[in-house]
Amino acid sequence: MKFNFEVSKLALKDMDEIWEFTAEHWSKQQANKYYKEIIDVIQKICNESVIGTGIDEVKKGHKRVNIRSHMIIYKIQNNTVFIDRTLHQKMDIEKQLEE
Numbered sequence: 308m309k310f311n312f313e314v315s316k317l318a319l320k321d322m323d324e325i326w327e328f329t330a331e332h333w334s335k336q337q338a339n340k341y342y343k344e345i346i347d348v349i350q351k352i353c354n355e356s357v358i359g360t361g362i363d364e365v366k367k368g369h370k371r372v373n374i375r376s377h378m379i380i381y382k383i384q385n386n387t388v389f390i391d392r393t394l395h396q397k398m399d400i401e402k403q404l405e406e
Contacts, residue, residue: 310353312388318380321393325377341375345393348374352381352388366391366404380404 314322322345330338352358352372359370359381369391371378380392380400394403 308386310383310386310388312349312353312390314349314390315392318390318393325393345374345377345379348372348379349381349388349390352379362400365400369404371400 322342325345326338326342329341359372362369362371362380366380366382369380369382371380373396376396378394378396378400379390380394381388381390383389392403394400
């Protein structure tokens with residue numbers, strides 16, 4: 308079953324910050340490439356919802372998928388993959404998901 312996806316305001320903010328950081332430290336071309344990779348992983352989650360590692364100990368019903376040095380935090384509700392956050396792997400997940 309293929310799912311649609313919805314991105315939270317916080318996840319959009321995360322993705323914007325990732326783009327800005329990448330553009331500032333490497334290039335706009337690299338930032339665009341990485342942003343596309345993140346979207347591609349979201350599409351993969353929509354197509355293969357079984358991917359991802361459960362993080363019930365942090366937030367019930369949520370999973371994470373790693374992409375390079377970041378992780379996409381999501382849950383599936385009805386027929387929608389809800390992208391909660393896109394965080395750097397060194398971030399304190401519990402603290403970030405409290406927001």
